[in-house]
Amino acid sequence: MDLKTPYYVIDQKELDDNFRKLKNALDNHWSNSIIGYSYKTNALPWVIRHFDRLGCFAEVVSEEEYNLAKLVGVEKGKIIYNGPIKTKDTFLEAIQDGCIVNIDSQREIDWLDVLPVENRAVGIRINFDIEKMCPGQSQCPEEGGRFGFCYENGEFAKAVTALRDKNVRIAGLHLHTSSKSRGLDIYRAIAGVACKVQEEFHFDLDYIDVGGGFFGGLPTKPQFEEYMALMAEILSARFDKEQTKLIIEPGMAVIGAPIRYVTTVIDVKDTQFSRFVVTDGSRTSIDPLMSKSSYFHSYEHQGDGPILPKQIICGYTCMEHDRLFEAINEPALQPGDRIVYHKVGAYTMCLSPLFIKYFPDVYVERGGEFIKVRESWQPEEYMMKSILEE
Ligand SMILES: Cc1ncc(COP(=O)(O)O)c(C=O)c1O
CATH class of the missing domain: 2.40.37.10 (Lyase, Ornithine Decarboxylase; Chain A, domain 1)
Known part of the structure; x- marks a missing residue:
């Protein structure tokens, strides 16, 4: 093929076959689920529209990505809005449009005041000591992760109280954790934390969002079946598959x-x-x-x-x-x-x-x-x- 170099090529069959494997693994173990494609991993417009057509939600982490999703025609409500850099306007709009919005910081708790009480429902991102649970596998072993509300020092509990005081329904728990290993241990830990926190705070959750960070398309690495089987087994001890959705936010695993x-x-x-x-x-x-x-x-x-x-x-x-x-x-x-x-x-x-x-x-x-x-x-x-x- 004599195309002018340099160029990238997306092998659509490989992409679709790999995506189907992911979807099948989810369907086998927790069919009440959502796949949110992580825009940040590769937001080429063809790519994000293709994942939309495959039925994914758009997982976005900025006003720009949020507006990009709307620009490529993502349906209202099919956006997962994460991260610390949301803008107030898009944050409030996303909640009112029925998007999945996971709060990351105190300022977002403050922004909720202007919403009518019946619209007050968000997910909350938890920050936990993954290095302790999976030694050597976390990205920042000494200083720890910087996203979400810290479980160990009580900031998470404080945020939950603040939300409850404002009559905000905690609809979901967001546990994305980037790791060096992308290993099964990480997802064992994530599922374990979800169960522990559920037990402690008696949430009534619409969803558990375990985030991204998986391997995909590499025969020598953990397979989608293994990740999903492992998490489903742990989560099903405390969550009802019919009542609580499992959300995943793959990037690398589906586009790498x-x-x-x-x-x-x-x-x-x-x-x-x-x-x-x-x-x-x-x-x-x-x-x-x-x-x-x-x-x-x-x-x-x-x-x-x-x-x-x-x-x-x-x-x-x-x-x-x-x-x-x-x-x-x-x-x-x-x-x-x-x-x-x-x-x-x-x-x-x-x-x-x-x-x-x-x-x-x-x-x-x-x-x-x-x-x-x-x-x-x-x-x-x-x-x-x-x-x-x-
Ligand atoms: C919140 C969130 N979800 C999903 C992802 C996607 O991760 P990956 O491309 O490793 O699957 C990231 C990556 O940093 C993220 O921060």
Whole structure:
């Protein structure tokens, strides 16, 4: 396929097959459920509309994401509004429109005063000591998580009292916890906390929202069936499957694996120390936080070359550390060869900077055809909203 590189490709069959596995796992273990697609993980308009068509709610965490959901046609009420940076207007509108709104901070409790009492129903995000329950697996082992109301120091209990004093119904519990491991232990802990808190506070919950953070589409990692079976077993001890919905908010698990990034070798350069293979892709497009040490990749060679002990594969930016990986004992790469990076759909396109080059083309591959769903950005798009006449 001779499309102009660099570009991303969304493999629609892989996406849909993987999503179906998730849906089946949920249906098997807790069919009274909602899947909220996490916009932040990849909010490409085609992607968010596709998940809407698959029946997902939109999981959003800012006024911009909230309005984006409305702009792509998400039905009223099919939004899950989370996070600390909601605006008052969209917060109140979302509640009145019947969205699922999970409060994260004190200011949101204050905002509830202006709502008529009959509309006062929210979910509450709990902050708990996940490191203690799953040593070595949390993201911030020393300082702890920063979202929601802390259970251990009594802030959660205070928030519950404040809500009850205002006649606010606590309709749901939000327990999203990002982890380093994405392991089953994390979801055992989350389900356990939900049960413990239910017992202590005697909630009458419409939903338990366990958040995202799962693996998906990777055969060597925990499978959807395992996550759902485990949580359902624990939760069913204290919650009635008919009465309380299970909400999940996957991002990475549903959009990570089915996207690849295609690049071309544009130059090969030898220095005193190394062979550098320069490509028209960039590390900023598949690892914008420059945190990964390896990438799933494959080659499309045009011809045969000698095996070389080491080639350093580089990106197009002028940053020295825009080096993607070292090809060790691999055939020599030549201009025109392609390098494809796999499983790069999560926290990539949405975090890439507009640095030196702008956003690349995106295609959807469906039935052997490539359909363009985003045109690469040019200076015209970059200039949008700039004000040059002062
Ligand atoms: C509240 C919430 N839900 C869902 C997600 C999605 O997580 P992931 O992409 O790891 O599945 C996140 C990610 O940070 C989140 O903060």
